[in-house]
Amino acid sequence: MDQEQEWREKLTPEQYRILREKGTERPFANKYYDHKEEGIYKCAACNNDLFNSETKYDSGSGWPSFWQSISKDKVAVKKDSSIPNIPRVEVLCNECKSHLGHVFEDGPQPTGLRYCINSAALDFEKN
Incomplete structure (x- = not known):
């Protein structure tokens, strides 16, 4: 069985569409856009x-937003040119390379970043 077939079997159709x-x-x-419990948001794929919920905030965008990842080695970013004339930066799980969402430079201090992440890309583990 190839890797993508394994992902199709593991993930829901919505998760597959978003993550893969x-x-x-x-x-x-x-x-998770209005989710307020304390804990850790994890990659739904791996x-x-x-x-961390401590870095989650209400950005008004309608998606879960965070001003920082748990650590720089947990997520990867890469240029996204999929929409002409709208440069974006894609956020990927650094472990399985699944698509999580995008990061923008209009977030709160101390980082100034807004990691705008799809709920379907996340699982949550309560503290």
């Missing part, structure tokens, strides 16, 4: 720790 095909879920209609 670089899709996006609807704003304000996703699991369970890699990604974001």
Whole structure:
């Protein structure tokens, strides 16, 4: 069985579309955008720790937003030119290379970053 077939069997169709095909879920209609519990947000594909609830904030975007990842080695970023004339920076799980969302430079201090992440790309582990 090839790797993509394994992902199809492990993930829900929505998770596969987002994590493996670089899709996006609807704003304000996703699991974690208004989630307030304390804990760790993990990659839904490989369970890699990604974001701590202490860095989550309400960006008004309709997606879970974080101003920092747990550590720089947990997520990867790369230039995304998929929409002409709209430069973006894609956020990937550094462990399994799944698409998580995008990062923008309009977030709060101390980093000034807004990691805008799809809820379907995340699992949550309560503290």
